[in-house]
Amino acid sequence: MGEYIIGFSNWIWDTPMLGLLMGGGLILFVYSGFVPFRRFGHALKVVRGKYDENLPGQISSRQALSAAIAATVGLGNISGVAIAINMGGPGAIFWMWMSAFVGMATKYFTCSLAIMYRGKDSSGEIQGGPMYVIEEGMGKKWKPLAVLFSVAGILGLLAIFQANQLTAVLRSVIFQPNGWDQGESTKWILGISMMLIVAVVILGGIKRIAAVASRLVPFMVGLYFITVVIIVFQYLGEVPATLWLIVEDAFTGNAVMGGAVGAVIVIGARRAAFSNEAGIGTAPMVHGASKNNEPIREGLIAMLGPFIDTIVVCTLTALVILLTGVWETTENDGVRLTLSAFEMALPGFGKYLLMLAVLVFALSTMFTYSYYGHKCFNYLFGADKADYYNYFYLLTIVAGAVVSLEVVVSFVDGMYAIMAIPTMISTIYLAPKVKAASKDYFERFKNE
Template sequence: MSEFLATINGYIWSNGLIYLCLAAGVYFSVRSRFVQVRQIPEMIRLMMSGEKSPSGVSSFQALTMSLSGRVGTGNIAGVATAIAFGGPGALFWMWAVAFLGASTSFVECTLGQIYKTRDHLTGEYRGGPAYYFSRAMAHTRVAAPFKIYGIVFAAVTVLACGLLLPSVQSNSMASAMHQAWGVEQWVVAVGTVIVLAFVIIGGVKRIAAFASVVVPFMAIVYIVLALIIVLANAGQVPEVFRLIFASAFGADSAFGAIIGSAVMWGVKRGVYSNEAGQGTGPHSAAAAEVSHPAKQGLVQAFAVYVDTLFICTATGFLILSTGAYRVFDGESASSPVLAEGGALPSDAAVGPAFAQVGFDTLWSGAGATFVAVSLAFFCLTTIIAYYYMAETNLRFLLGKYSTIPVPLIRGTLGSNLTLVLQTLILVSCVVGAVSTATDAWTLGDIGVGLMAWLNIIGIIILQQPAYKALRDYERQQRAGKDPVFDPLALNITGATFWESYKPTTKDPVKTTA
């Protein structure tokens, strides 16, 4: 089974997907006139402002919900894996895919807001790729194919976020805790189920409240402590930069043979971590209460920077500056070793152990505990975000049938299938916690790859409304207004929610962005 999964993963994560991610980022950057650079001041302003309502969460809560999905094991174990199999240069390609991916994130998250809807069961806002695929072309001759495309994406997302991706997070969390405290992995699995059951059954409001507290706090603590380690090894920073750039472009003879691996692993782990183009960000973006879709597009573009340029970079510099790395000439830890920093024990497994050893170089014995605690919070919030995305797509698949009563079973079809989904994601966490890391990561990569293929191709076709929204936002912005969205004035069809939307505030906002 492991070989079969690896073969499937190899087809999905072929060079075609690598080039698609990079090319799409370049294309969206040019088309948006590098919105990810021009609008950074506005991104920061919007991140801390915005309204919320009984139906929608605030911009900041939507950001933290998005970050709870982006910030997870990919920021620690994922960075370590990228360095181990792609060399230090993989970190450069993670930066590249984050910079380009911020424009991709703007497009997909703006589309998510434009075509969002109100859940008729809970009253909460719902949206995402399945919604914009089915609605953007609803009044055209190609409506049927795009509706089918939306159904396919929704089904893949339920599979990926409900079954495949949670196992990676629970596996990394259980492995880190076992290494730190010797806790049996099945014990971690039971604890995870208890915490998750309490949060996810509470719905999107409880998810947003949980994420808005946990994610910023843990991200800041992790970055600060990692930077302290890097500063303590400040003399190694020039060598770290040399390693990264020399490895990224094959200028170092030690890494020349794996320059292709640097690109592949950098993009692969970059997309896994920051999720730009994967289609996950639009789900949390759609949940926000804003007066204009471009607001969430800008906020979610900044989320890519937070994830990769801040947290992943902190992990990468921590690992490289302390020498807690080992680079292999192949796709597994059984391959010959090309280079190593000298700080890792010979039996250190690829993954969280790299970061744990890095922290231990300054705080002996505390590194394993700190990384285990960090991963516990990061992974839990990521699993919760996965559940929200899976539930949103389940709602899409059920449509009007979600309110149909089920004979002999109390409740509606929607509520009963939601309970089934909640059970499945908890089972996935248990299985992942006691599985091997290789199988868990392979399943996760398959889920990410399938979603990325479908979403990026789709938004390349449907991108135009996002640019219309951006130009409209910037026009109102220059006029000193708090932008308000009117899809009919922009000749955008299918945005039925916005056609009757009444913003809660229209206060002028002075800005120079």
């Protein structure tokens, strides 16, 4: 079964999916008039709460961004970057950067549309996300696309990757050095423990999820940022050469057998999609619940996500792995590779700092992913049955803790690719609506 999952993931992420996400994102980037660059300052004012109003919705725009970043700034930045370097070499990071810049435009459009075309679930609650954008913005005849997105969302937005990597780091840092590790039984114990912790938060609904995420996100980003900056500072003289290595390898593919530049681009795009989720359709679901009646304002807030996630946090992780040289001297993969880098740079306590960061990153992502899957289930089966999804979600946390990393990554990648198809089709189809709304919005706020 695992071989089929890996094979499907590799097949669907070939050139067509690369063209859809990066090519489609580039079209949106240019079509927007380069909004991610030109309106970055205005977006920062918005997220600081300058324009907050008491409007319909479930959570504030800032909480929406925090919840979205909680899902994206997570193990994709710690483990995903390590996987990218392990598979594609330093050059994969360059293509993660390119994916992030076009991803900012993609999130600007998708999250503007999430407010523009909100729908209501069977209980009358206002909801947002690609499935509602498709049905409300494109019409009922396009509903099969909304169903496809929701089915893939239910499966792809499980916390199996987070459970897998948190289990790996806890075993490496705590259990194995102390002789407590009992193999499979330890995985089961950790999986059940994670399930119980997550249950306390997610069974309280989006307001509790957003409240917890808005407190955890600044803490986890701050802790990780400070730790990584300390490590990078130790190797400061080597940073320029390392950055050049990333750029050079992106166009030579020397770290990949045969110098396959195309393979490096695909690996970078896959890991960027997993890291910042631009074009996948997750962020519009939480931004669609924001107390905001200005679609463009929400889009501006959302576009900060890929910048924070990939340009800042992923780059710092990559520098730590590359500067310490562990990517060339160890067989470790995933979070264990990042763990090796932290231990080399900060002997004795580096691994504990990373373990704490991984713990917070993983749990915050688990909290937010449950909301995404819950919304997909709600759309398909109705609000009265949506809570059943939470129990399914909690059980899969245990499963994620015990299966192999390669199968977990491939399964999530495959489902993300399927989710991206309806998300990008609807976004490109409705892009003129966002363009018109952007013109109106910036006319009204031209002096801001």
